[in-house]
Amino acid sequence: MREISYSEAVKEAMTQVMREDNDVFIMGEDIGVYGGAFGVTSGMIDEFGPERVRITPISEAAISGCAVGSAMTGMRPILEIQFSDFVVIAMDNIVNQAAKMRYMFGGKAKVPMVVRLPAGSGAGFAAQHSQSLEAWMTHIPGLKVVQPSNAYDAKGLLKAAIKDDNPVLFYEHKMLYNLKGDVPEESYEIPLGVADIKREGKDITIIATGMMVNHAVEAAQQLEQEGIDVEVIDPRTLVPLDEKAILESVKKTGRVLVVYEAVKRGGFGTEIVSLIAESDAFDYLDAPILRLGGVEAPIPYNPKLEKAAIPQVSDIYQKCLELMNK
Amino acid sequence: MSNELLFQELGLDNQDLKKMLYDMILIRKFEETLKQLYQQGKIHGTMHLCIGQEATAVGACFPLNNEDKITSTHRGHGHSIAKGTDVKKMVAELFGKVTGHCKGKGGSMHIADMTVGNLGANGIVAAGLPLGVGAALTSKMKELGYVVLCFFGDGATNEGAFHESLNLASIWKLPVIFFCENNLYGMSGSITEMTNIESIAVRGSSYGIPSETINGNNILEVIKATQDAVERAKKGEGPTLIEAETYRWEGHSRSDARKYRTREEEKEWKKEKDPIEVFKEILISNNVINENEFIELNEKAQNQMKEAVEYAENSDDPSIDTLMTDIYA
Numbered sequence: 001m002r003e004i005s006y007s008e009a010v011k012e013a014m015t016q017v018m019r020e021d022n023d024v025f026i027m028g029e030d031i032g033v034y035g036g037a038f039g040v041t042s043g044m045i046d047e048f049g050p051e052r053v054r055i056t057p058i059s060e061a062a063i064s065g066c067a068v069g070s071a072m073t074g075m076r077p078i079l080e081i082q083f084s085d086f087v088v089i090a091m092d093n094i095v096n097q098a099a100k101m102r103y104m105f106g107g108k109a110k111v112p113m114v115v116r117l118p119a120g121s122g123a124g125f126a127a128q129h130s131q132s133l134e135a136w137m138t139h140i141p142g143l144k145v146v147q148p149s150n151a152y153d154a155k156g157l158l159k160a161a162i163k164d165d166n167p168v169l170f171y172e173h174k175m176l177y178n179l180k181g182d183v184p185e186e187s188y189e190i191p192l193g194v195a196d197i198k199r200e201g202k203d204i205t206i207i208a209t210g211m212m213v214n215h216a217v218e219a220a221q222q223l224e225q226e227g228i229d230v231e232v233i234d235p236r237t238l239v240p241l242d243e244k245a246i247l248e249s250v251k252k253t254g255r256v257l258v259v260y261e262a263v264k265r266g267g268f269g270t271e272i273v274s275l276i277a278e279s280d281a282f283d284y285l286d287a288p289i290l291r292l293g294g295v296e297a298p299i300p301y302n303p304k305l306e307k308a309a310i311p312q313v314s315d316i317y318q319k320c321l322e323l324m325n326k
Numbered sequence: 327m328s329n330e331l332l333f334q335e336l337g338l339d340n341q342d343l344k345k346m347l348y349d350m351i352l353i354r355k356f357e358e359t360l361k362q363l364y365q366q367g368k369i370h371g372t373m374h375l376c377i378g379q380e381a382t383a384v385g386a387c388f389p390l391n392n393e394d395k396i397t398s399t400h401r402g403h404g405h406s407i408a409k410g411t412d413v414k415k416m417v418a419e420l421f422g423k424v425t426g427h428c429k430g431k432g433g434s435m436h437i438a439d440m441t442v443g444n445l446g447a448n449g450i451v452a453a454g455l456p457l458g459v460g461a462a463l464t465s466k467m468k469e470l471g472y473v474v475l476c477f478f479g480d481g482a483t484n485e486g487a488f489h490e491s492l493n494l495a496s497i498w499k500l501p502v503i504f505f506c507e508n509n510l511y512g513m514s515g516s517i518t519e520m521t522n523i524e525s526i527a528v529r530g531s532s533y534g535i536p537s538e539t540i541n542g543n544n545i546l547e548v549i550k551a552t553q554d555a556v557e558r559a560k561k562g563e564g565p566t567l568i569e570a571e572t573y574r575w576e577g578h579s580r581s582d583a584r585k586y587r588t589r590e591e592e593k594e595w596k597k598e599k600d601p602i603e604v605f606k607e608i609l610i611s612n613n614v615i616n617e618n619e620f621i622e623l624n625e626k627a628q629n630q631m632k633e634a635v636e637y638a639e640n641s642d643d644p645s646i647d648t649l650m651t652d653i654y655a
């Protein structure tokens with residue numbers, strides 16, 4: 001199969017849907033000749049023109065509201081927020097408008113829009129450009145939240161997100177953009193709400209999200225040398241969440257580590273832990289559930305500190321050893 | 327007003343004039359040095375250079391004293407230097423060192439120095455404006471008498487925060503100066519594509535704020551406009567909007583191929599409107615400096631940068647324990 005990067009996969013998904021459906025268009029800052037801050041849309045304006053690859057002023061509040069308004073009235077906008085951190089400026093439109101419309105109007109409106117959000121740390125962009133705020137969004141009924149961890153998933157999930165009739169927040173990790181993977185050229189969808197087992201194992205279940213999925217797989221490979229057989233589950237979408245896949249794996253292994261990049265306190269991993277604790281999978285546990293998340297500090301600039309702020313492969317490895325001894 | 331008339335009216339002494347020229351040169355050398363270090367892989371992350379915009383930074387800060395405050399932007403190195411922030415500590419911050427202004431935690435986009443009234447650069451476009459309005463509110467409520475100057479770009483004026491800040495400052499008559507460095511572009515969005523108005527200054531008028539457009543590459547014009555604004559603010563007459571037309575020579579940040587503008591346009595600004603050359607000519611024609619002194623100032627600035635880089639390179643990384651410090655007061 002052909003290998004392309006995560007960012008190319010995202011672009012391919014948008015390009016393919018835009019060829020099929022004239023209602024789909026992209027909006028965002030610098031997405032034209034500049035190609036967006038991370039080059040994801042580069043060249044798209046040449047194919048689709050400035051009407052459908054719509055460069056906006058720096059005005060997140062206006063463009064997010066504009067996306068909601070156009071989605072309510074028949075378009076299917078994809079909004080690129082340059083760095084996911086800036087979504088806070090768009091929050092009213094996402095939380096009070098997009099998420100509520102359908103419900104408030106008794107099912108008489110739909111808001112088919114996707115907000116693409118480059119997130120995560122690792123590039124030295126410091127505290128205002130490195131956050132992982134996806135858990136905030138999962139707290140809001142009416143929104144769907146997607147977090148692909150590789151190129152293949154990114155393409156298939158984005159396609160499903162664009163076709164979905166609800167507002168979908170699509171988190172792309174900036175350190176994954178250059179990561180290559182096998183991606184079929186033809187169009188395909190990965191339904192929202194279906195987890196993927198990235199690696200099968202029988203001793204420990206690691207449930208990891210986003211960038212951490214890749215770290216978890218790497219740690220799992222190392223743990224093999226220790227004779228520990230780790231299963232890695234990637235929920236891929238936080239809302240809807242594939243609870244069944246998670247619980248089945250927990251029942252199979254009896255030991256659980258949850259890993260996520262966002263600040264540990266109040267992160268989405270906490271939700272996964274609660275899910276397990278409240279389910280019948282609880283009876284299968286052989287050890288307390290462990291959590292590994294970002295430290296409770298803003299992301300610092302210094303590269304060593306930045307690395308120390310989020311879970312690394314070695315941390316996951318260590319936690320798994322701990323888990324086996326419990 | 328002609329340069330000659332302006333020069334006379336401002337009545338600046340030679341020492342001030344030389345200091346300002348030096349600061350402009352230092353900003354240029356700072357940015358050039360940084361660019362090099364970046365290319366050599368000695369600095370990580372990203373950075374936004376302000377080469378070509380030295381006159382706005384130095385000219386706007388000149389009428390301010392140490393108690394007066396500024397808020398700055400992602401393109402903030404020049405503002406910091408002009409306000410008197412220690413260059414050594416700035417470079418150390420860019421290296422992520424513990425001796426840096428933010429102990430290595432902030433980096434290029436977050437340099438702040440409360441001791442000289444530098445309330446900080448900011449990674450969020452237009453975020454400095456409401457903060458500046460708040461600092462001006464403090465000044466008014468506590469009768470502290472200082473003014474606040476908010477730097478921002480043309481792109482920032484399309485954010486809601488810009489509009490809401492202007493309105494608030496206007497109705498409360500706060501001692502704040504909204505200083506727009508219109509360098510013709512947001513990242514890639516040109517001012518003509520992103521706004522449909524003759525000038526940014528008209529936006530001030532619609533909030534009842536006296537506003538004007540000036541040549542931001544002529545430091546004398548910048549000083550004149552800012553001085554007037556400071557005076558109004560200190561008399562309790564409220565905010566002013568200054569739109570200073572200028573140009574950033576480099577790309578938006580390191581990854582910018584500058585496909586959205588022509589090389590001819592860049593050349594024109596570099597050749598004919600270089601703010602340092604413009605100021606140098608004014609000073610030479612008024613016998614404030616000669617060519618030799620100009621060269622000396624350049625060498626001095628180069629040396630200051632060399633020392634700053636050495637200082638930064640010899641500084642330590644912050645220890646890992648500091649990851650969890652300074653989160654709460």
Ligand SMILES: Cc1ncc(C[n+]2csc(CCOP(=O)(O)OP(=O)(O)O)c2C)c(N)n1
Pocket residue numbers: 029058060082086089399400401449450451452478479480481482483509511512513578
């Ligand atoms: C709220 C927000 N939106 C977008 C960005 C990304 N961004 C950083 S600088 C910039 C351009 C700003 O243009 P302008 O205000 O004109 O300042 P200049 O870069 O020209 O100095 C953009 C889009 C950001 N940092 N914050």
